[in-house]
Amino acid sequence: MVAIEASNVVKSFGDFTALKKITLKIRKGEFVAITGKSGSGKSTLFYSLSGLDIIDSGHVLVLGKNIHNLSQDDLHDFRNTKMGFVFQFHYLVSELTGLENILLPAKKNNLHKQKLDYALYLLDYFAIVHCKDKLPSQMSGGERQRVAVARSLIMSPEIIFADEPTGNLDSINSEIVMKIFREINRKNKTTVILITHDDEYAHLADREIRLKDGEIESDVYYKKM
Amino acid sequence: MFELAVKYIFSRKLQSLLMLIGVAFGCGGYIVFTSIQTGFQNFLKERLIENNGHITIRSREDYITPDSLAGVFFEGKRIYWITEPSGKRSHDYLQSAWYWQKLLEKLPYVVASTRRIEATTTCSRASFSRSISLRGVDPVNEPKVTNIAEDIIEGKLQMLSSGNNMVIAGVELLKFLGAKVNDTINIINPDGHVYPVKVVGIYSSGDRRNDESLVLGSITTVQNILESPGKITKIVVKTIDANKAAVFAQKLSQYSYDKVESWDQANVNFLSMTKQQSLIRQITMFTFILVVSFGIYNVLNMMVHQKQREIAILRSIGYTSGDTVMLFLLQGALISIAGGIIGLIIGYVACSYIETIKLPGRPMMVAWDVSIYMWGFVLVVTSALLASFLPAKNAGKLSPIEIIRRTE
Secondary structure (H helix, E strand, O other): OEEEEEEEEEEEEOOEEEEEEEEEEEEOOOEEEEEEOOOOOHHHHHHHHHOOOOOOEEEEEEOOEEHHHOOHHHHHHHHHHHEEEEOOOOOOOOOOOHHHHHHHHHHHOOOOOOOHHHHHHHHHHOOOHHHOOOOHHHOOHHHHHHHHHHHHHOOOOOEEEEEOOOOOOOHHHHHHHHHHHHHHHHHHOOEEEEEOOOHHHHOOOOEEEEEEOOEEEEEEEOOOO | OHHHHHHHHHHOHHHHHHHHHHHHHHHHHHHHHHHHHHHHHHHHHHHHHHHHOOEEEEOOOOEOOHHHHOOOOOOOOOOOOOOOOOOEOOOOOOOOHHHHHHHHHHOOOEEEEEEEEEEEEEEEEOOEEEEEEEEEEOOOOHHHHOOHHHHEEEOOHHHHHHOOOEEEEEHHHHHHHOOOOOOEEEEEOOOOOEEEEEEEEEEOOOOHHHHHHEEEEEHHHHHHHOOOOOOOOEEEEEEOOHHHHHHHHHHHHOOOOOEEEEHHHHOHHHHHHHHHHHHHHHHHHHHHHHHHHHHHHHHHHHHHHHOHHHHHHHHHOOOOHHHHHHHHHHHHHHHHHHHHHHHHHHHHHHHHHHHHOEEOOEEOOOOOOHHHHHHHHHHHHHHHHHHHHHHHHHHHHOOHHHHHHHHO
C-alpha cells in the first residue's frame, strides 16, 4: 500500500529550482528519513509532500488523494485527520497548557472530549504527565517537543511529518524524541517522514532518501519492508 | 476558537484592559454627552412649547405695495402716487377668530386651542415704570394648551375670571415695581390711558425675560385696557404631536389667509443652533471613537504579528483561514461587547450623578432615553468590530509555510 506517491514534482522560487522533477513512492508504515545538505531541497520536498506548499508541476498523491487538487477546506480537513506535524520549533500555543495543546487538533472538530483519554495516555507514554497543566513557558525544550509530538498523534494520523524535530534539542532529548518516532512507527504502523541533516538519526529510519541540488542523490533501504 | 480567544485576551491583560477601557469610555462618553445635550435641548424646546403652544394663528402682516391698494381709491382711474404706500399692513387682530375656534374643535389632530390678545404696553407703580408684554388669556382653555398655569407660584390662573382688572405679573417685574399680591399697579395703554389693576398672582418661569415683563389678565380685562372690545390677536393650538406641528400648520394654513406658524418654524434660529450643537457633538464623538478604534486596531495588529508562529501551527494542523479570522475577530467582539456593557453602566451612573448637580434656577437637564444608550452601545461596538476586522483579516491571509520558512 502506498502512503505517498510523488511524480515529477517541480518547485521553483523565481529562477531557482528547488525541486527538479522528483519522483518517489513511500509505502504505508515506512519510516523514511529525507536528508541532504542545507539548500538541497529537503524542506521544500517536505512541504510539497504534505500539501503545506503548492507545487509548480507534477502531482502528489497522499493516501490516494491528489492533495494539490483538493479544495482548501478539504485539504485542512485532510491534514487534520490524516497527517501529524512536528516542526523544529515546537510551535505550541503559549496560552494553552500541555494537555490543551495536545487536544488542539481534536478541538477543531469538537472531538476533544472523546480524545481526552488518549491525550492522557500520550502524556503518560511520553513521560510528560507533569506537563499536563503547565504552560509551554514552564516546560523544558525536550518536554515542549514531546508535547508537540503528542499533539501530532492525537488524531491518530496515518502519516507523521517531522521537520528537523531534534534540531533545537540537546542530545539526550533528541534521542528521546527519535525513540518516540521509532516506537510510533513500529507500534502503530504510522508512516513517518523525517527531515534531518543528522546521519545518526537518519540511520534509525527504514529508508534514507538523500537530496542534492533538488534531485534525489540516493535512496537507501536500511531495513527490508 | 472561543476558548482560545478568551485565553488570548487574558494572556495579555494590560493590552486587553486598555482596549476595554477605550471602548467603555467611548460608549459611556457618548451616552453622557448625548444625554446632557439632548436633555438641555429638550428643556429649551419644552419651554418654547409650554409658553406658546405647538401652533400659533395670527393675522398676516404683509408688506404694502401700490398694487395692494388697486381698486380701493378712484376705481378704474390711473393713480400717480406722490409717496408710494409702503410698510406693513397692520392687521393686529384676527378677523376670523370665531371661525378658527369652530374649525379647530373639529380637527382630529388638534387637542385644544385657546384665544389670546397681546400687546406691548407700559406698567407703572409710583415713580417706577417698565415696558411690559400684556397678555389676555382664557383661564379655562389656556391650561389645556400651555403650561403657563404651572409657573404661577402664588395665586391661580382661574382667579383672573373672578372679576375685571385683575392680573398675574412676573416675579421680577413685581420686584422692580416693589409690588406684591393684592397691590395695585397701573397699566398704560398705547393711547396713554391709565388703567389700575390688582395683582392677584405671581408668575415665575425661570426665564428672566418673561419674569421681568409678562403680565397676564383675562381676555376681557386686556380688551378693556387696550380699548379693543371683542378683539383677539392670536389663537394658540396644541396638536397631538409637537414634532409634526409644521405639517399640521401647513394643513391649517390652507383654511385661511391668516399666518399659521408652528413652534419650530417660529424658532428657526433656535433649531439651527441645536443642530449645530449636535453636529459639534457628533464630530467630537466621531474623533473619540476613531481614536479608540485605532487603539484596538494597533493592539490586535501587534497581537497578530506576535502570534504568527501559532497561527502557522493552527493552520498546519487543520484550522482554516476563516478559523484564524474568527479567532481575532472574537477577541475584538468580546472586548467591545464587555466594554460596551461597562460603558452603559458608566453612562448611567454618570448621568444619574450629573442630574443631581444644581444650576442656578434649575437642576442639570439629562435626557433618559433608551435610544441614546442603544446608539452608544451599537456605535462603539460596531466601530470596535470594524477595527478588529482588518487585523483578523490579515491573520487569515498569513501563509503558514511562509511563517515557518521565516522562523527556520
